[in-house]
Amino acid sequence: MKKYGVIVIGGGPAGLAAAESAKKAGAEVVVIEREARLGGILKQCVHDGFGLIRFGEKLAGPEYAERYIDEVKALGIECRTLTFVTGIEKTQGGFVVHCVSRDGVVSFEGDSIVLATGCRERTAKQVLIQGTRPAGVFTAGTAQNFVNLMGKLPAKKCVILGSGDIGLIMARRLTLEGAEVEGVYEVKPEPSGLTRNIHQCLYDFDIPLHLSHTVTRVFGTDRLEAVEVAAVDGGMRPIKGTERIVECDALILSVGLIPENELAESLGVKINPFTKGPDCDQSYATSVDGIYSAGNALNVFDLVDYVSECAASAGANAARGDKDGKCVTLSRGAGLLSYVPHRICLDKPHDKVVVFFRSAKDMDRATLRITVDGREVFKKKFAFLRPPEMQRLEVDFSAFGLGADSELGISLEEN
Numbered sequence: 106m107k108k109y110g111v112i113v114i115g116g117g118p119a120g121l122a123a124a125e126s127a128k129k130a131g132a133e134v135v136v137i138e139r140e141a142r143l144g145g146i147l148k149q150c151v152h153d154g155f156g157l158i159r160f161g162e163k164l165a166g167p168e169y170a171e172r173y174i175d176e177v178k179a180l181g182i183e184c185r186t187l188t189f190v191t192g193i194e195k196t197q198g199g200f201v202v203h204c205v206s207r208d209g210v211v212s213f214e215g216d217s218i219v220l221a222t223g224c225r226e227r228t229a230k231q232v233l234i235q236g237t238r239p240a241g242v243f244t245a246g247t248a249q250n251f252v253n254l255m256g257k258l259p260a261k262k263c264v265i266l267g268s269g270d271i272g273l274i275m276a277r278r279l280t281l282e283g284a285e286v287e288g289v290y291e292v293k294p295e296p297s298g299l300t301r302n303i304h305q306c307l308y309d310f311d312i313p314l315h316l317s318h319t320v321t322r323v324f325g326t327d328r329l330e331a332v333e334v335a336a337v338d339g340g341m342r343p344i345k346g347t348e349r350i351v352e353c354d355a356l357i358l359s360v361g362l363i364p365e366n367e368l369a370e371s372l373g374v375k376i377n378p379f380t381k382g383p384d385c386d387q388s389y390a391t392s393v394d395g396i397y398s399a400g401n402a403l404n405v406f407d408l409v410d411y412v413s414e415c416a417a418s419a420g421a422n423a424a425r426g427d428k429d430g431k432c433v434t435l436s437r438g439a440g441l442l443s444y445v446p447h448r449i450c451l452d453k454p455h456d457k458v459v460v461f462f463r464s465a466k467d468m469d470r471a472t473l474r475i476t477v478d479g480r481e482v483f484k485k486k487f488a489f490l491r492p493p494e495m496q497r498l499e500v501d502f503s504a505f506g507l508g509a510d511s512e513l514g515i516s517l518e519e520n
């Protein structure tokens with residue numbers, strides 16, 4: 106069995122950025138990807154808008170991925186495609202990664218692992234829609250795969266449930282391909298996607314957005330024939346008497362993404378209840394020494410540029426393989442939906458820590474505060490915050506005089 110310094114699981118943008126930086130930091134690296142081609146979800150994201158921060162250019166998803174694929178190839182990094190990781194074993198010296206591939210069962214030995222396995226879409230079962238089980242109910246990512254990779258149109262007239270970014274992008278894509286999008290229905294009183302996507306994908310194409318509405322039932326035996334939609338109350342319960350039947354042959358779901366962490370959980374990695382990804386420190390080290398997490402497996406990001414940034418850092422740190430030392434937990438205060446990192450390791454550099462966070466609700470003129478033992482040590486004001494728009498800031502935690510017993514907190518307040 107060949108031994109590697111860093112094994113990267115997942116060949117999407119996170120895995121590619123992690124592999125590149127681990128190699129540049131001197132490690133022998135292998136990338137393991139279950140699909141035939143590298144690039145992850147970006148392969149099917151043919152719209153533009155990627156790379157504005159990372160490259161200062163508006164790129165399509167495949168173009169963004171290609172830049173990293175070219176770099177990985179130029180560095181001579183070994184990439185095993187059509188290889189599915191089925192399990193990871195912890196050994197005395199590191200880890201053994203077991204896979205199935207075209208060559209049968211294969212295993213790889215490594216000192217550190219970067220988990221860059223991306224995320225999954227929530228399905229109809231997870232949003233409790235009543236009725237029959239006809240064909241024609243797809244997640245937005247599946248519909249996107251049909252249209253953009255297979256060249257097939259999965260709907261003539263459809264309803265979209267959920268206003269997440271993938272659903273918004275698919276509303277525009279299906280319209281451009283000749284399908285009718287009857288409307289986008291969102292159970293919450295505000296949209297879940299980026300503001301730019303609401304404008305560019307719905308308003309520019311006259312597609313109605315119905316806030317505080319949901320799909321309550323589907324009809325059809327072999328193929329979907331109609332759905333029932335209804336308004337919801339403040340507790341997101343359908344309001345009797347507001348039901349309406351919409352004839353359509355497809356229901357497209359864009360109801361959330363969940364980080365893919367079966368491998369992490371099998372190793373006993375602690376999962377954060379708010380991000381649903383691994384609990385991590387500022388180097389993206391998880392609670393298990395030698396296991397790092399990056400990209401959408403760590404935290405569902407809305408911009409791939411941030412995915413690449415965090416993954417590059419995870420890869421370089423995995424190559425160095427610093428052990429977890431004295432850590433201070435960054436406790437969640439009011440006003441925050443989620444944030445990364447969850448703890449600050451005092452034995453690792455902590456002067457330029459990148460903090461990613463989302464507010465719990467829409468906020469006008471909000472202040473983010475970091476406190477040590479109840480004393481404010483950092484604050485930053487924001488004109489406007491929305492949960493779908495992840496924020497990034499750099500914090501010098503080394504200036505706060507942190508000790509192992511310090512109580513470190515982070516919170517958001519609307520002024």
Ligand SMILES: Cc1cc2nc3c(=O)[nH]c(=O)nc-3n(C[C@H](O)[C@H](O)[C@H](O)COP(=O)(O)OP(=O)(O)OC[C@H]3O[C@@H](n4cnc5c(N)ncnc54)[C@H](O)[C@@H]3O)c2cc1C
Binds near residue numbers: 119
């Ligand atoms: C529809 C859509 C539109 C988007 N639009 C934008 C946009 O306009 N601008 C923007 O900046 N960002 C956008 N994004 C976000 C961006 O695409 C993601 O943030 C990014 O792709 C996440 O990268 P990742 O590497 O973490 O995950 P992924 O791209 O999902 O890659 C994970 C990889 O891991 C592999 N894998 C998983 N499990 C295993 C296993 N057990 N064994 C082997 N391999 C495995 C998968 O096959 C996959 O290739 C969009 C995303 C989607 C879905």
